[in-house]
Amino acid sequence: MIDIKKAIQRLASCSIIPFDEDSQEVCDLAINAIRENSILKNRLESAYVQANNAIYFDDNSDYLTTLYEVCRAIKPEIEIEEIGKKYINLKYDD
Numbered sequence: 001m002i003d004i005k006k007a008i009q010r011l012a013s014c015s016i017i018p019f020d021e022d023s024q025e026v027c028d029l030a031i032n033a034i035r036e037n038s039i040l041k042n043r044l045e046s047a048y049v050q051a052n053n054a055i056y057f058d059d060n061s062d063y064l065t066t067l068y069e070v071c072r073a074i075k076p077e078i079e080i081e082e083i084g085k086k087y088i089n090l091k092y093d094d
Helices: 004-016 021-056 064-074
Strands: none
Touching: 021 064
């Protein structure tokens, strides 16, 4: 498995090599993609752990709090007051 921090450091070192503008842009895009992927992976892992633990503790408690936590883990930019305010249709890619 690739070490994200090492990959970012290696790609960041591209800037000391004389690249043309397009090559530097590609390098920057790759660095940003690795960072975004790492953030997404962490969010999904957090959501899974929260959901799994709620199931594990099956104590007949209200799962609403955990569902809010899962939503916030996946999309932290959404205000908590907006979660569950409206129904969202699931869209499938064809």
